[in-house]
Amino acid sequence: MTRLEAATALALSHRLATEQSEHRLPSVVAGVVRDDELVWSDACGTLDGRPDSTVPDASTQYRLGSISKTFVAVELMRLRDEGRLDLGDTIGTHLPEVDFGQVTVAQLLTHTSGLQAETDGPWWERAPGEPWDALVASSPQLRFTPGTRFHYSNVGYAVLGEVVARLRGEPxxxxxxxxxxxxxxxxxxxxxxxxxxxxxLAVHPFADVLLPEPEHDAVALAPAGQLWSTVTDLARWATFLGGHTGDVLSSKTLDEMLHPVAINDVPDAAWSGAHALGWQMWNVEGRRFAGHGGSMPGFLAVVRVDVTSGDGVVLLTNATSGLGTGATDLLNLLAEAEPHPPEPWSADATQVEALELTGEWFWGTQRFTLALQPDGGLLLGTPGEGRGAHFVRSDDGWIGLEGYYAGEPLTVRRDADGRPIQLDLASFVFTRAPYDPAAEIPGGLDPEGWR
Incomplete structure (x- = not known):
């Protein structure tokens, strides 16, 4: 069991109390996770925002808002893994009654379908919901050509929720x-x-007074923001996102879900976030985060996980607006106060079998260094720089993980004595020397050689 130092817990509680006080939140509850468990949680304020009233705890429910979408997305990926659908399927394949049948499951998951953001009816978050047939009858429209840009769509997740219902035969x-x-x-x-x-609750922007917000069943729009949860439960969802998926989802599928697909681009501003298959992604000074935010009248929610360390934070409050950077600050505070110790180095005799592949290789005249990695893979150059990439073993050789060579096979060619003299990669040839005559160079070599 992981235990935080008393000073760390005190600092986390102080930061949460500061968030509640400075941002005038009726109540706020939060927790941090590490090593597959909730290692700290606390609550500030009262449920109705008044002194001497009920204080929430880690078992008190708050509305999750759009974090609900992540559950819909995971269930869709479970269906995909069962062979019940394909991410490239058009929605019309599963819901023939819609007018935008050409958009794909993947486009809806990543908010790149171009489908309108909200319904044409009353503000659905504050009004009683309507059934699926009524949503279809309202003829939701495409605002953009599918696949051409990011455009967040609550309607899109209503559609995905219906796909789940059709394929599972239940709501x-x-x-x-x-x-x-x-x-x-x-x-x-x-x-x-x-x-x-x-x-x-809504807090007046110019006075310390409150207004209760309505709560209704959103019915067809419910998949976009209906779920309620607690710090304890949402912490389990954060550990799921950190890689502890149990038997619900394979780690390979979770990794697939966390690949950024669509940048949330705002003109004249540096982009700071992206959307993957159901999850929001952030890259902050080299640290990669995944999670989702949630907003409904009367509630704000956050789940965010450092995908490298697995550390995560969850935060729930019953206010329509006003939340600051508390969630991010709690996660940063944990990382700064109690950083994960580095993994100790140790020798790995199993690397001997691939040792002959290491060293310098040349793509034409460009030099690359190939080194073995602790996970048993190969590192060619520096990922993110030029054609550098990381490769892992496959049945036939090696497969690229990122950058230009993501998904591309790498094959080792050998001479008559069995020595590696050539790497074939996406039709390119890497050799031990620039245009090595011992290898088969596409296009051949000038018979007079270098001059």
């Missing part, structure tokens, strides 16, 4: 409960609020 939330929540032990994550629960 989307029942499928999520059976396939995700129950196996992960998330018994306090529900589609409607179950006491103890925080009321949704």
């Amino acid at each position: 989307w939330h029942a499928a999520v409960k059976a396939g995700i929540l129950d196996p992960l032990g998330m018994a306090r994550t529900t589609v409607r609020p179950e006491p103890p629960v925080a009321p949704g």
Whole structure:
């Protein structure tokens, strides 16, 4: 069991209290996870925002808003892994009644379908919802050509929720409960609020007064933001995102979900985030984060995980607006106060079999260094710089993981004595010397050689 130092816990609690006080949040609850467990949690304020009232705790429900979308996305990937659908499927394949049948499952997951952001009816987050047939009858429109840009769409996740329902033969939330929540032990994550629960509140921007926000079943739009949860349950979801997926999802599929696909680009501003298959992604000074934010009238929520360390933070508050950087600061504070120790170096005799591949290789006249990695893979150059890439073993050789050579096979060619003299990679040839005559160079070599 991981235990934080008392000073670290005190600093985390102080930062949470500062968030509640300075940003005038009726109540706020938060937790941090490390090594597959909730290692700290605390709460500040009261449920109704008034002195001497009920204080929330890690078992109090708050509405998750758009974090609900991540559960829909994982259930869709489970269906994909079962062979029930393909990410390249057009939505019309599964929902023939829609007018935008040409968009794909992947485009809806990544908010690149071009589908309109909201419904044409009343503000759905504050009004009673309508069934799927009514949503279809309203004829949602494409705002952009599918696949050409990022455009966040709540309507898109209503569509994905219906796909889950059709393929599972039960409501989307029942499928999520059976396939995700129950196996992960998330018994306090529900589609409607179950006491103890925080009321949704709006805080006046110019006065210290409150206004209760309405709560309705969003029905067809529910997959976009309906779920309620607690710090304890959402912490389990953060550890799931950190790689502890249990039997719910394979680690390979989770890795696939965390590949940034669409940049959330704002003109005249540096982009700071991207969207993957159901998850939001951030790259902050070399640290890669995944998670999602949530916003509904009366509630704000955050789950964010450092995908390298697995450390994560969850934060829930019952305010319509006003949340600051508390969630990010809590995660940074944990990393600074108690950094993970580096993995100790040790020799690996299994690398001997591939040792002959290491050293200098040339693509034409450009020099690359190839080195073995602790995970048993190969590192050609520096990933992110030029044609550098990391490779892992496959049945036939090696497969690239990132950059230009992602998914591309690398094959080793040998001379008559079995020595490696050539690397074939995406039709390119790497040799031990620039245009080595011992290798087969596409296009051949000038018979007079270098001059």
